[in-house]
Amino acid sequence: MSHDEKVISVNERIPTLQEKRRRKANKRLLSIVVLFFVLMMVLVYFQSPLSEVKSVQVSGNQLLTDEEVLEASGLSEGMNIWNIDRNTRIEQTAQLKEVESIEISRRLPSSLFIQVKEYPRVAYVYSEEGYLPLLKNGQILDTVHDSQLVGDAPILVDFTEESLRETIGEQLMQTAPEIVSRISEIMYTPTEDAPEELTLYMTDGMEVRTDLSSFAEYMQSYPQVHTQIDGAQDGVLYMKMSPYFRENDTAQE
Numbered sequence: 001m002s003h004d005e006k007v008i009s010v011n012e013r014i015p016t017l018q019e020k021r022r023r024k025a026n027k028r029l030l031s032i033v034v035l036f037f038v039l040m041m042v043l044v045y046f047q048s049p050l051s052e053v054k055s056v057q058v059s060g061n062q063l064l065t066d067e068e069v070l071e072a073s074g075l076s077e078g079m080n081i082w083n084i085d086r087n088t089r090i091e092q093t094a095q096l097k098e099v100e101s102i103e104i105s106r107r108l109p110s111s112l113f114i115q116v117k118e119y120p121r122v123a124y125v126y127s128e129e130g131y132l133p134l135l136k137n138g139q140i141l142d143t144v145h146d147s148q149l150v151g152d153a154p155i156l157v158d159f160t161e162e163s164l165r166e167t168i169g170e171q172l173m174q175t176a177p178e179i180v181s182r183i184s185e186i187m188y189t190p191t192e193d194a195p196e197e198l199t200l201y202m203t204d205g206m207e208v209r210t211d212l213s214s215f216a217e218y219m220q221s222y223p224q225v226h227t228q229i230d231g232a233q234d235g236v237l238y239m240k241m242s243p244y245f246r247e248n249d250t251a252q253e
Contacts, residue, residue: 053079054110061116063098063133063141072096073104075112084112097139122172123153123186125165131155136173138166154183154200164188164212168198171215179219188212205231210239218243 056075058066070076073093075084086104093102093114103115119139124131130143134156154172159165172180185201189209198215200208206226210218218239225243235247 050109051080051082052110053077053081053084053112056112056114058114058116061118063118063121064096064116068096069093069114069116073114075104075114081106081108081110081112097137098135098141100137120173121153122169122180123156125159126155126157134165134169136169138162138169140165154180155185156188157185158188159186167212168215171212174216175219179222182222206237207235208237208239214241 053075054077056070056077058069061069072095073089075089084104089104090102093099093104093116098118099116100119101117105113105115107113119135119137121133122136123134124144125134125140127143132143133141134153135141156165156168159168168186182203183200184203187199187201189197189199191197194209194211196212198210198212200210202208204226206229208219208222218241221243222239225237225239229237229245233245233247235245237243237245
């Protein structure tokens, strides 16, 4: 091949190379333009009402009202959905004594959701003013009256010390729900011989004596033991380490 043929071959390739470079430059320019517009749209979105919270929904709460949860969280409509420190808001709301855990999530474009998990209500503490709901964590809520009782937990009588309430709360949580649902009232009735004794009045009419610190363990077999007692007998069922029944004329306090 001559020198002239080589020069002609190179000259023929130059337009093709220039076209490829031009296309590559155009693609780069298009990418920059697109990125610019995307950034502009994002900036406009953050500065516009489009990024404002339009609704805050609360779920999972029974003891607390939506308003109480919202007030504790500090969340409200009109806030910028991206300028919210969720960890801080969660910590604030978790200060409510009814709250066991909480989650806050965003739902684009403009909604916030607060999912609340409350401590279960394990009993009602009787007082002269009314009934104080007792939670699993030992906290006592504001007084409710007879008309507000929902019958979902037993009533505690003479549990004046916080340590006693915490213990019975823990024991009730460890007790099978089907047994707890059969308890109408629990009285703290200590004696010299039995300093932790409790007296239970059951929804089936039975009177039961058991011990505070072993409540869950001793009451576990109540359904089976109860079936062995003649319903016509009037007496006290002692749910101790070895359950036994005593008729009223021989029952010992």
